[in-house]
Structure formats: structure tokens, C-alpha cells
Amino acid sequence: LRLVQCWQKAGIRLAEVAFDPSRPERDQTVLKTIELLCRQTKGSMIIGAGTVISEEKLKAAHKSGAAFMVAPNVNKKIIKKANQLDMVTLPGAFSPTEMEKAYEAGADFVKVFPASVLTPAYIRAVTNSLSQIPLVAVGGVSSQNAGDFLKAGSCAVGVGGRLANKDMIRQGQWNQIEQEAVDLVNAVGNAER
Template sequence: MNNALDMVKQEKIVSIIRLDQADQVEEVARSLYRGGINIIEVTMNTPGALEAIRTINHMPEAILVGAGTVLDAASANAAIRAGAKFLLAPTLNTETIKMGNRYGVPVIPGVMTPTEALTAHEAGATMVKVFPVRSLGPAFAKDMKGPLPQTELMAVGGVSAENAGEFFQAGWDAVGIGGSLVNAQLVKEKRFEEIETAARKLVDARDKAIQSSK
């Protein structure tokens, strides 16, 4: 179960794909991969999300694919059966965590308070997603890890290439980035090279932040 989470912590960047339709998901995934990002979350509210997860799993590129916006145990089960290697949720639902644990698939639930983070940890989640993080800021990692040092944190909702370095330097274990990386208009216009460029810019920000912290 820890293999997917180990990769998330190592790579530190999860690209969140939320589209009006999933027919371009393969090209989007390849653009991200060429830009240096190889962990992708397909949100369950993307039409054809389960098929998109299957598609990415069958690509020759070594991409770790998970499901996002997983709101309940039934959705978790469907995503796991489609091949999702990890699950993310905007909220905390302990039944969803239990479903993931049953099949050895890590669940990263959404939290905003230490109480929610501890509840998630006690239910079996080793990493939590602080969402939306834009109202809390990078320094919130220190606030959360003070009383709960065992908690691994992902920042989602307001992270971009311009501020990602601040989150890495502040001690966040990973970040999830959606529209500022995979812009729906770029996908619609098939401007995949711009998605690749955005991915590369984000990877550069990560690498510089890690290097400066050594």
C-alpha cells in the first residue's frame, strides 16, 4: 500500500485532471509526462473518469494514476476496480478510507483542522490533503505538524508554479495542482505543448526548492 504514497512523497507533485470530457486524457497525460510529471489524478466528476483511469494505466509511459473527488465508499470501490492506485477526496469520510485499506489502496482525504487530520490518521490514512489551502498558506504545515508530527500533508487548492516553491520549503510533503497546470481551454484547443511547458516550470520550481533547502 505504501508504494504509491512513497512515489507521491518522492515526486511531490500530483497533477489533477478535471475535464468536461475525457477523450483527450491520453494526450494530456503524455504532455505532463514529457514535462516531468508522472503522477496523475483523474477526478471522478470528469465524464468517463473510470475509462480515463484505465486508459492511462495501459499507456507505455510509467504514470501512476489515481482517482480524485472520491466522496464515498462506493465511488472508491469503482475507482479501485478501474485501476486507481491511490484515491483523493475533498472531504473526510472514514468509510472511504476503510474501503481503500481493504484493497491496499491509499486514501488521501481532505481536511482543514487537526481534529480532522487525527480522525483520518486513526481511520488509516497516513497522508491528508489540506483543502482548500489558499486560505491557510504555506506556513500551515508547521502549525499542523507541531501537534501531529506523524501526519503527512498534501497542499491542494491554490497551489501554482508561482508559489509551489514556498509550499515545498515550508515542509509540505506534496502538492496537488489542477487548473493552473491542466487548463481546460488549452485542452479544448489541443495546445498540449503549453501543458508540457507548464509542467516543466512546476518541476523546476520543485527542484529549486529542494536544492535550496539542503
């Protein structure tokens, strides 16, 4: 909760709580965290589930209050089910073909992952041809490059490790985490001008 409070203070309004396929024993913790954040933030933040790779996890996340789902891949069944549950969908894609398949399957947004490997130039090239598909750059995005991805055509960015650094959390470096969040919000704001 402290981490999300840092983000809120900085102006971030969406948070993803991710499942870890290598640690299914933690699924209940993920679901309880989604539920707790939904209750604690009382609508001031939109909470979603990440790494949703099965309909079972999707339904459980929805039941816990998740408003959106993020996936590492394009699974048409999961996208369709999420649409039926009125959840916003962000399936992951790497190639223009995958992006188009995700969008045709009903994705609201397409997560371009890993964005840092693909670069803003890649986003620009793809959006020149597939401008109807709202792309979200995720993976290796920070306050230093978020603006570049937005200027290149991403409609949003997703930031993970830079805002949820486990070492910084363990050491209680909340001011540094909040500053990184402020820097990110400023970078996004500057890119939108």
C-alpha cells in the first residue's frame, strides 16, 4: 500500500498487480492485493491484473475488482472473456502482425513489449502503418525515455521495475521511489505539450 501511495502522490492513477506464472502459490496473494488496493484507493486509482495467461486467473482478478488486464501475449479467448466482463484489455505483442491480431480480437490497447528493445523508432514505424491501434510501450520504460515513446506514437507507457524496485522498497527508500514517479509524470506531461 505504501508503494501505491507514493505513486498516487506523484499523480499516477493506474496500478497493475501481476501474477507470476513461476510461483502459482502466490496467486491468492495477488488477488488479495488487488482487492485491498481497490478498497483502499476507493476509486482514486484504477487497479488491474498483470500476466493474465488463463481464463481462470482473469475471472479471479475480475472478482477481486481488477478493472483491466495485461497479458504477455495475444490469447483471443482471454481477450473475448475480458470484454464480456467489461474489463479493459492490454494483450502483449511484438510484431505488427501480433498487434493487428490483438486489436482484431477486441483488445482496447496493445502492449508493445519489450519496448526498450524495440525503441521509439519502432513505435513510430508501426504507428505510421497501424495508426488505428492504440499502442502502450512497456518494458524498459523510465522517466528518461517515456517522452520519446509517447512522441513516437504510444498512447501511454507502462513502467514496472523503475517504480517498484525491490531493493528500494526493502530499504524503505520511499522518497526516491516517489521522486522517480514524479519524474515519470513530468516526462509524460512534457511529451503531451
